[in-house]
Amino acid sequence: MSMKRSKNVPYRFYLSAEEMPKVWYNLRADMKEQPDPMLNPATLQPVTADDLAPVFCEELVKQELDSKTRYFEIPAAIQEFYRIYRPSPLIRAYNLEKALDTPAKIYYKFEGNNTSGSHKLNSAVAQVYYAKEQGLAGLTTETGAGQWGTALAEACAYFKLPLTVYMVKCSYEQKPFRRSVMHTFGAEVIPSPSTTTQAGRAILEKDPETGGSLGCAISEAVEKAVTTPGYRYVLGSVLNQVLLHQSIIGLEAKKAMEILDEYPDLIIGCAGGGSNLGGLIAPFMQDKLLGKASPRIIAVEPASCPSFTRGRYVYDFCDTGKITPLARMYTLGCQFVPSPNHAGGLRYHGMSPILSKLYHDGYMEAVAVEQTKVFEAAVFFAKHETILPAPESAHAIRTAIDEALKCKEAGEAKTILFGLTGTGYFDMTAYEAYLNGTMTDYIPTDEDLEKAFAQLPELSRV
Amino acid sequence: MSMKRSKNVPYRFYLSAEEMPKVWYNLRADMKEQPDPMLNPATLQPVTADDLAPVFCEELVKQELDSKTRYFEIPAAIQEFYRIYRPSPLIRAYNLEKALDTPAKIYYKFEGNNTSGSHKLNSAVAQVYYAKEQGLAGLTTETGAGQWGTALAEACAYFKLPLTVYMVKCSYEQKPFRRSVMHTFGAEVIPSPSTTTQAGRAILEKDPETGGSLGCAISEAVEKAVTTPGYRYVLGSVLNQVLLHQSIIGLEAKKAMEILDEYPDLIIGCAGGGSNLGGLIAPFMQDKLLGKASPRIIAVEPASCPSFTRGRYVYDFCDTGKITPLARMYTLGCQFVPSPNHAGGLRYHGMSPILSKLYHDGYMEAVAVEQTKVFEAAVFFAKHETILPAPESAHAIRTAIDEALKCKEAGEAKTILFGLTGTGYFDMTAYEAYLNGTMTDYIPTDEDLEKAFAQLPELSRV
Numbered sequence: 001m002s003m004k005r006s007k008n009v010p011y012r013f014y015l016s017a018e019e020m021p022k023v024w025y026n027l028r029a030d031m032k033e034q035p036d037p038m039l040n041p042a043t044l045q046p047v048t049a050d051d052l053a054p055v056f057c058e059e060l061v062k063q064e065l066d067s068k069t070r071y072f073e074i075p076a077a078i079q080e081f082y083r084i085y086r087p088s089p090l091i092r093a094y095n096l097e098k099a100l101d102t103p104a105k106i107y108y109k110f111e112g113n114n115t116s117g118s119h120k121l122n123s124a125v126a127q128v129y130y131a132k133e134q135g136l137a138g139l140t141t142e143t144g145a146g147q148w149g150t151a152l153a154e155a156c157a158y159f160k161l162p163l164t165v166y167m168v169k170c171s172y173e174q175k176p177f178r179r180s181v182m183h184t185f186g187a188e189v190i191p192s193p194s195t196t197t198q199a200g201r202a203i204l205e206k207d208p209e210t211g212g213s214l215g216c217a218i219s220e221a222v223e224k225a226v227t228t229p230g231y232r233y234v235l236g237s238v239l240n241q242v243l244l245h246q247s248i249i250g251l252e253a254k255k256a257m258e259i260l261d262e263y264p265d266l267i268i269g270c271a272g273g274g275s276n277l278g279g280l281i282a283p284f285m286q287d288k289l290l291g292k293a294s295p296r297i298i299a300v301e302p303a304s305c306p307s308f309t310r311g312r313y314v315y316d317f318c319d320t321g322k323i324t325p326l327a328r329m330y331t332l333g334c335q336f337v338p339s340p341n342h343a344g345g346l347r348y349h350g351m352s353p354i355l356s357k358l359y360h361d362g363y364m365e366a367v368a369v370e371q372t373k374v375f376e377a378a379v380f381f382a383k384h385e386t387i388l389p390a391p392e393s394a395h396a397i398r399t400a401i402d403e404a405l406k407c408k409e410a411g412e413a414k415t416i417l418f419g420l421t422g423t424g425y426f427d428m429t430a431y432e433a434y435l436n437g438t439m440t441d442y443i444p445t446d447e448d449l450e451k452a453f454a455q456l457p458e459l460s461r462v
Numbered sequence: 463m464s465m466k467r468s469k470n471v472p473y474r475f476y477l478s479a480e481e482m483p484k485v486w487y488n489l490r491a492d493m494k495e496q497p498d499p500m501l502n503p504a505t506l507q508p509v510t511a512d513d514l515a516p517v518f519c520e521e522l523v524k525q526e527l528d529s530k531t532r533y534f535e536i537p538a539a540i541q542e543f544y545r546i547y548r549p550s551p552l553i554r555a556y557n558l559e560k561a562l563d564t565p566a567k568i569y570y571k572f573e574g575n576n577t578s579g580s581h582k583l584n585s586a587v588a589q590v591y592y593a594k595e596q597g598l599a600g601l602t603t604e605t606g607a608g609q610w611g612t613a614l615a616e617a618c619a620y621f622k623l624p625l626t627v628y629m630v631k632c633s634y635e636q637k638p639f640r641r642s643v644m645h646t647f648g649a650e651v652i653p654s655p656s657t658t659t660q661a662g663r664a665i666l667e668k669d670p671e672t673g674g675s676l677g678c679a680i681s682e683a684v685e686k687a688v689t690t691p692g693y694r695y696v697l698g699s700v701l702n703q704v705l706l707h708q709s710i711i712g713l714e715a716k717k718a719m720e721i722l723d724e725y726p727d728l729i730i731g732c733a734g735g736g737s738n739l740g741g742l743i744a745p746f747m748q749d750k751l752l753g754k755a756s757p758r759i760i761a762v763e764p765a766s767c768p769s770f771t772r773g774r775y776v777y778d779f780c781d782t783g784k785i786t787p788l789a790r791m792y793t794l795g796c797q798f799v800p801s802p803n804h805a806g807g808l809r810y811h812g813m814s815p816i817l818s819k820l821y822h823d824g825y826m827e828a829v830a831v832e833q834t835k836v837f838e839a840a841v842f843f844a845k846h847e848t849i850l851p852a853p854e855s856a857h858a859i860r861t862a863i864d865e866a867l868k869c870k871e872a873g874e875a876k877t878i879l880f881g882l883t884g885t886g887y888f889d890m891t892a893y894e895a896y897l898n899g900t901m902t903d904y905i906p907t908d909e910d911l912e913k914a915f916a917q918l919p920e921l922s923r924v
Contacts, residue, residue, distance in 0.1 A: 010479050011545045017472050083473045115850045157845040180890035383619040388577045425887040428642035435645050
């Protein structure tokens with residue numbers, strides 16, 4: 001297909017402008033069985049474009065519901081924005097390989113090389129572009145660890161669209177600098193739960209001291225969008241449209257590996273709502289669905305929020321306030337909130353319906369890892385690869401290291417690709433806790449989970 | 463020379479591995495008149511290699527004193543490290559140009575794309591490599607805003623060399639996350655002034671509540687190095703060796719512009735001790751010294767610490783404790799400490815002797831800008847170019863914008879190149895102050911400066 005550019009694979013490999021993907025890839029087009037449709041919670045019928053129109057902008061509704069179109073052309077204005085910070089580098093982890101003394105070849109796709117510090121910008125720019133095209137007056141969203149809010153603030157500044165961000169209150173207080181970055185880009189940032197919405201007021205009434213949750217912030221952002229003229233809501237993960245936009249990660253990675261004459265035996269991504277994982281694996285999963293290749297694909301999630309490994313594959317609400325459609329996904333129940341000692345993101349109760357279906361059908365594996373092990377891997381990685389990873393990304397690093405060590409034991413020179421979703425500059429409190437030895441692990445008990453499952457919607461209770 | 467790669471100049475242009483510079487360029491080799499030599503403060507004679515050997519490692523002493531060798535080959539191990547994070551991109555500021563509606567073409571060389579977040583890593587890796595080669599037991603240094611300490615911690619982790627960082631106390635307290643990044647990379651970080659050195663104890667005795675200064679932290683780091691067996695001291699700016707290493711910035715930028723068929727009419731860099739400015743302009747200044755081209759070169763400094771524009775070109779100590787050699791440079795006097803309301807770096811009392819000489823001889827200009835104007839430019843730049851700049855870098859942005867607006871007025875399509883030295887993730891307190899309207903400016907009065915000049919060494923008093 002493509003020519004090998006150089007005999008030595010460089011540390012950082014960048015595609016040329018000509019080699020950049022011009023389309024997004026829609027995984028659903030190649031799935032033999034489709035994910036179950038989202039349901040309107042009032043009628044329990046599959047949601048229609050009309051149901052979604054008050055919440056999302058039109059083009060995004062089309063993308064959300066389209067399981068047929070294999071490739072979506074990336075609009076010129078989005079390609080233009082991508083060129084500002086993409087391609088992201090594909091990096092050969094020579095130093096990590098040497099430090100582990102493994103015969104495995106380790107590659108990672110690094111998405112932290114932009115001001116938002118993560119892959120979230122890939123979908124943010126797309127969603128803001130379509131909103132602007134539709135002539136909307138503004139957008140609302142929620143953010144937990146803050147990457148999504150930052151990315152969206154950045155894209156909204158570029159396209160000159162007002163933005164209101166509901167930020168999970170404990171993050172708002174623990175990460176004042178994240179908030180300041182969003183301010184700098186011109187966004188309004190409100191700690192959630194707040195008194196600006198019914199959903200927020202209801203939660204505050206029950207528990208005035210709550211630190212908030214992602215599910216609650218979603219409820220507030222959706223309510224604010226549907227009650228403000230010309231506003232719509234945008235979401236940074238879980239949705240089909242987001243996985244579509246994030247396929248740019250995997251398409252670039254696959255193209256780069258082709259040029260380098262490589263193909264991964266193993267693809268590893270961290271999984272919260274699934275945006276990075278779904279994007280990274282997309283074209284490789286296509287090969288698997290079409291029987292062209294059979295790489296192992298591993299989702300890595302926190303042991304404190306184990307939706308794949310301990311959740312149920314049932315219909316559930318996407319938010320705490322139970323105002324969103326129902327999605328069939330691996331879920332811990334929409335009232336589940338991870339233990340407060342859990343650092344960083346990957347704290348969503350559910351998982352992308354597309355990825356849930358693929359996992360359910362055996363196309364991928366999942367592992368859950370504890371955070372002290374994750375930070376151990378993060379610090380080791382930082383010292384050898386000179387990049388300070390986000391805690392989320394470090395979940396993938398942990399498993400990549402574990403797999404590389406298995407290769408060492410077995411004497412196998414496997415090719416590993418993992419997603420390094422972002423940088424950890426705003427997570428130093430957690431790093432400091434790890435270095436001081438005060439970081440703890442927490443694994444929910446079966447009883448904790450049963451309590452959360454009891455809150456599932458009626459149609460999903462066993 | 464080189465072929466134009468593509469008709470459209472991309473946003474981000476990266477050199478290929480083959481196009482990367484293999485040498486550093488020593489500006490002194492082409493200067494008609496040399497900077498005055500450093501003097502031993504005891505004898506007032508030019509310092510010798512023997513004088514410097516207890517403080518700096520051997521290879522670096524050679525580089526410091528060598529004004530003849532035009533090109534230094536970059537050792538293979540350093541080239542290897544550079545390949546982990548270099549080339550840095552040369553970015554065409556299309557969005558900024560559009561927002562300013564200027565006919566000027568604006569390019570910037572972005573050095574923030576590494577975990578240390580700045581250009582400082584270019585010299586850190588070189589200095590740590592030579593120290594390791596010499597078999598040293600460890601290194602000491604000082605850091606103000608924290609970029610240098612972070613870069614050095616990163617390089618020391620890579621080469622497995624212990625590091626002690628004296629961090630200016632007010633930064634230590636205001637930037638706990640900077641400190642945590644250094645911890646993560648394994649460095650020991652001590653707030654300065656401290657009780658671990660005589661210099662620190664003397665300053666604490668006079669003023670127990672002091673927030674410290676860069677000059678004082680240098681005194682402590684040097685003392686610690688010369689009193690600890692097998693230790694040496696390293697410095698991130700000012701020195702000839704640092705400018706040599708930083709020439710990688712300018713060499714890459716010039717090569718990239720050649721490939722794009724461009725040459726700057728105007729080169730703009732922020733100036734604290736001069737490491738970025740000296741590196742960025744090096745090969746362009748060579749053209750100027752050899753009469754091959756005559757770009758305008760502008761140093762931008764904070765109005766609150768105006769060494770070029772209001773300092774004296776005399777011999778002065780490099781530190782507050784008066785234990786270093788004397789250097790002839792533009793200086794505000796080694797006791798000068800910028801007003802506490804000054805945010806970010808660029809707070810050193812002196813300036814690189816090489817740059818001081820070139821400025822004195824009319825090869826470059828200098829302007830001083832106030833920080834509210836600097837942050838105004840920073841926020842404008844962030845919104846349009848999607849990169850959150852360090853306050854230091856934003857000094858260059860301010861002047862680049864001012865010059866681009868002059869081009870607009872005059873209808874001139876000049877080509878501007880400026881140095882974007884780093885990112886501002888650890889400077890959000892200052893951004894927040896600007897956004898809240900609580901940021902103030904401060905310009906030292908003539909009386910303030912006279913008071914500082916009165917502290918100059920005897921041979922420099924007029």
